[in-house]
Amino acid sequence: MANYQTHEHDVIVIGAGGAGLRAAIEVSSRGLSVGLICKSLLGKAHTVMAEGGMAAALANVDAGDDWKTHFRDTMRGGKMLNNWRMAQLHAQESPDRVRELEHWGAVFDRTENGKILQRAFGGHKWKRLCHVGDRTGLEMIRTLQDRGVHQGIEVYMECTISKLFLDNGKIAGALGYYRENGDYVLFKTKAVVLATGGVGKVFTVTSNSWEYTADGHALAYDAGAELIDMEFVQFHPTGMVWPPGVRGILVTEGVRGEGGILTNSEGKRFMFDYLPESTKNDYAATEDEAKEWVDATINHKKSEARRPPELSTRDNVARAIYVENKEGRGSPHGGVFLDISYQDSERVKKKLPSMYHQFKELADVDITTQKMEVGPTAHYIMGGVRVEADTCQSKVPGLFAAGEVAGGMHGANRLGGNSLSDLVVFGRRAGTGASDYVDALKDSPSINEKDIDAAIEELEAPLKREGGLNPYDVHKEMNQIMSTHVGIFREKDEMAEGIKKLEALKEKIAQVSVDADKRFNPGWHLCRDLKNMIIAAEAIARSAHSREESRGAHSRLDFPDADDKKWGTLNSSCSKDGDKMKLDHTELPEMPADLKELFD
Numbered sequence: 001m002a003n004y005q006t007h008e009h010d011v012i013v014i015g016a017g018g019a020g021l022r023a024a025i026e027v028s029s030r031g032l033s034v035g036l037i038c039k040s041l042l043g044k045a046h047t048v049m050a051e052g053g054m055a056a057a058l059a060n061v062d063a064g065d066d067w068k069t070h071f072r073d074t075m076r077g078g079k080m081l082n083n084w085r086m087a088q089l090h091a092q093e094s095p096d097r098v099r100e101l102e103h104w105g106a107v108f109d110r111t112e113n114g115k116i117l118q119r120a121f122g123g124h125k126w127k128r129l130c131h132v133g134d135r136t137g138l139e140m141i142r143t144l145q146d147r148g149v150h151q152g153i154e155v156y157m158e159c160t161i162s163k164l165f166l167d168n169g170k171i172a173g174a175l176g177y178y179r180e181n182g183d184y185v186l187f188k189t190k191a192v193v194l195a196t197g198g199v200g201k202v203f204t205v206t207s208n209s210w211e212y213t214a215d216g217h218a219l220a221y222d223a224g225a226e227l228i229d230m231e232f233v234q235f236h237p238t239g240m241v242w243p244p245g246v247r248g249i250l251v252t253e254g255v256r257g258e259g260g261i262l263t264n265s266e267g268k269r270f271m272f273d274y275l276p277e278s279t280k281n282d283y284a285a286t287e288d289e290a291k292e293w294v295d296a297t298i299n300h301k302k303s304e305a306r307r308p309p310e311l312s313t314r315d316n317v318a319r320a321i322y323v324e325n326k327e328g329r330g331s332p333h334g335g336v337f338l339d340i341s342y343q344d345s346e347r348v349k350k351k352l353p354s355m356y357h358q359f360k361e362l363a364d365v366d367i368t369t370q371k372m373e374v375g376p377t378a379h380y381i382m383g384g385v386r387v388e389a390d391t392c393q394s395k396v397p398g399l400f401a402a403g404e405v406a407g408g409m410h411g412a413n414r415l416g417g418n419s420l421s422d423l424v425v426f427g428r429r430a431g432t433g434a435s436d437y438v439d440a441l442k443d444s445p446s447i448n449e450k451d452i453d454a455a456i457e458e459l460e461a462p463l464k465r466e467g468g469l470n471p472y473d474v475h476k477e478m479n480q481i482m483s484t485h486v487g488i489f490r491e492k493d494e495m496a497e498g499i500k501k502l503e504a505l506k507e508k509i510a511q512v513s514v515d516a517d518k519r520f521n522p523g524w525h526l527c528r529d530l531k532n533m534i535i536a537a538e539a540i541a542r543s544a545h546s547r548e549e550s551r552g553a554h555s556r557l558d559f560p561d562a563d564d565k566k567w568g569t570l571n572s573s574c575s576k577d578g579d580k581m582k583l584d585h586t587e588l589p590e591m592p593a594d595l596k597e598l599f600d
């Protein structure tokens with residue numbers, strides 16, 4: 001029998017970003033015992049990196065805004081593939097969640113008359129993003145952490161969960177290990193909220209940190225939940241491209257929201273040429289009109305001018321940058337130029353302090369006097385665990401998911417700023433859903449000792465195997481397969497070849513080995529991460545291969561248009577079928593007539 005410590009909670013929340021913290025606060029406010037578990041130190045989640053802001057229709061800057069317009073923008077941005085109920089709840093509840101954060105101590109930037117200031121972002125009709133300079137995520141995490149810790153939430157840090165246990169198909173617990181010493185820890189629980197974030201480390205160039213290895217996606221899949229819409233991976237248009245060591249690090253959309261201009265190597269402002277016909281009327285038609293919009297934004301003045309073309313949706317801008325490069329008009333290191341240096345330098349430093357320091361320190365570029373070089377970077381996954389909108393419960397009783405690990409809310413493409421609001425809206429709902437579930441549960445579930453031993457044996461296999469493959473080489477190969485075969489632009493034969501390569505890679509993952517023991521051993525952690533990432537990679541590749549159309553972030557060279565008739569109402573869904581992955585296509589829930597009217 002293996003050695004492990006045991007803890008017991010009514011609910012455990014796996015992940016301490018915005019979604020996890022908000023869920024844990026909710027559970028604890030209901031008087032239940034909650035354990036909050038995170039792979040890194042508390043406060044180091046991905047949410048802390050969020051820069052540009054949090055979308056909520058407060059109408060503080062643009063009086064015309066309301067939840068219906070936010071809902072419509074979100075659905076349009078998601079190319080109507082969103083779960084309408086999630087998008088509705090999100091638009092209706094995010095203003096309250098922003099006010100709640102303020103009440104709990106978050107200090108947002110202010111308008112001249114003291115209201116929460118809101119900035120423009122791609123795809124949002126009105127200025128809607130509540131922000132704290134370009135450090136919004138930091139303020140959000142600080143506030144939620146203060147609240148959570150003072151409420152007495154128990155936190156387990158640097159602890160990676162590697163397995164969920166079921167009792168008669170219902171959640172019963174989870175196994176984890178401490179990253180520092182490799183000691184095992186068993187959590188007995190009645191409900192689990194997954195809030196583990198995304199999958200960025202599946203790709204070579206990404207804005208995501210080491211933590212985004214698809215753990216929650218894989219834990220849910222293994223437990224029997226469905227992963228929907230995994231083909232929709234958002235490539236953010238503006239990541240750093242130079243020097244090589246920082247390639248992929250995000251350059252916030254806030255730069256364009258504040259008036260940043262994109263140009264190619266010929267100095268041309270190319271985004272005017274890439275606006276889809278259906279949205280052309282929403283954007284400035286000339287440089288003069290775009291300038292008028294920027295001047296009005298800077299001076300807090302009303303103006304009829306439409307927003308600049310750089311604020312088109314992310315999928316569109318990323319594709320435009322890719323094409324500019326392919327056609328030989330890129331910047332020296334494979335990107336394009338982003339320029340905010342024409343504005344007053346003190347304003348740039350005040351509005352974009354992190355960007356100023358990021359470029360100065362990492363690239364020796366002063367953005368108040370020089371142009372930035374930027375290009376697409378894998379940033380966010382719209383796909384994730386299928387959940388019921390109101391409660392966030394998955395198909396597995398007792399298993400809930402919120403935040404980036406959950407699917408449905410953002411459809412085929414997420415609008416910037418809609419993640420931070422998603423985290424708190426659905427974090428809270430997952431907390432309520434899990435608490436209600438626990439309250440209604442009659443019997444306490446139990447965990448089979450044999451399941452625990454098997455999970456530990458699986459974790460230890462790479463330590464016991466001799467002369468196996470190097471996990472870092474295998475990871476690199478996965479990155480190359482995904483970036484080459486299932487990147488920004490996709491094509492049938494390329495993807496079919498990629499899927500074959502991923503199948504072969506599974507064999508290699510089964511043969512990785514590491515030296516030394518469990519203490520301070522990141523190579524050993526990666527062996528486990530690979531098993532998670534391959535599930536996400538396969539789900540992305542299979543779903544992308546099957547969807548024979550282009551929609552949102554999914555761009556097919558062989559099917560360049562959206563096919564509403566065949567694909568417009570279908571979610572792809574991957575689930576576990578023995579040791580194979582099963583791919584289905586399921587109908588979207590029907591939108592009620594009163595909401596449909598908004599699109600007429």
Ligand SMILES: Cc1cc2nc3c(=O)[nH]c(=O)nc-3n(C[C@H](O)[C@H](O)[C@H](O)COP(=O)(O)OP(=O)(O)OC[C@H]3O[C@@H](n4cnc5c(N)ncnc54)[C@H](O)[C@@H]3O)c2cc1C
Pocket residue numbers: 014015016017018019020037038039040044045046047048049050051052053054055136137159160161162195196197198207208209211215216250379380402403404405416417418419420421423
């Ligand atoms: C650079 C950057 C800037 C961004 N800017 C914005 C923005 O301005 N506005 C916006 O709306 N969105 C933005 N986003 C997106 C947004 O930040 C993320 O989608 C969001 O923070 C995800 O939050 P989360 O709570 O789902 O996960 P995270 O905040 O990533 O938290 C995940 C948690 O899960 C834990 N975890 C993972 N696996 C395990 C495991 N196996 N066991 C235990 N713990 C585990 C991690 O340790 C972490 O605590 C940005 C993203 C990036 C990368």
